[in-house]
Amino acid sequence: KLVNEFFEITRYNLQQINLEKxxxxxxxxxxxxxxxxxxILNEQHKxxxxxxxxxxxxxxxGDKMARVFNNIMKNAIAYSxxxxxxxxxxxxxxxxxxxxxxxxxxDPIPEAKLKVIFEKFYRLDAARATNRGGAxxxxxxxxxxxxxxxxxxxxxxxxxxxxxxxxxxxx
Numbered sequence: 001k002l003v004n005e006f007f008e009i010t011r012y013n014l015q016q017i018n019l020e021k022x023x024x025x026x027x028x029x030x031x032x033x034x035x036x037x038x039x040i041l042n043e044q045h046k047x048x049x050x051x052x053x054x055x056x057x058x059x060x061x062g063d064k065m066a067r068v069f070n071n072i073m074k075n076a077i078a079y080s081x082x083x084x085x086x087x088x089x090x091x092x093x094x095x096x097x098x099x100x101x102x103x104x105x106x107d108p109i110p111e112a113k114l115k116v117i118f119e120k121f122y123r124l125d126a127a128r129a130t131n132r133g134g135a136x137x138x139x140x141x142x143x144x145x146x147x148x149x150x151x152x153x154x155x156x157x158x159x160x161x162x163x164x165x166x167x168x169x170x171x
């Protein structure tokens with residue numbers, strides 16, 4: 001799995017990502033993703049809630065954007081407090097674009113680490129690497145895919161919550 005992730009990020013860096021864009025029902029995609037994570041969430045006494053209008057669609061490569069959301073959700077689960085709720089919000093922006101936010105409660109990410117969190121092989125806490133899995137490629141892959149769509153991905157963190165924000169341009 002780690003080798004496949006490495007090859008995937010290398011491929012994205014060496015060539016342009018080919019996108020097969022289509023209108024995707026964002027509400028359905030994110031509810032389905034939340035449901036797929038139910039066993040992991042339940043095991044850790046966590047919950048996820050989706051706060052999105054049911055008619056929200058976005059023009060993206062569905063498979064690749066599902067990978068983005070999956071990688072960010074894994075991160076939110078791994079670094080949130082036991083018994084907490086992860087909130088997924090999305091909405092249309094004034095310019096017609098779409099903003100998706102993953103909000104979790106966990107230890108805050110220091111400002112210096114926020115600047116490098118999307119770099120390849122970066123691990124937020126190397127001491128916990130074996131407990132959290134992964135090789136530090138998930139967020140780097142997510143960033144590559146979002147950028148290929150003409151969007152941005154960012155993270156902000158306070159003692160109250162950590163928020164990953166994905167902004168996608170209007171179709």
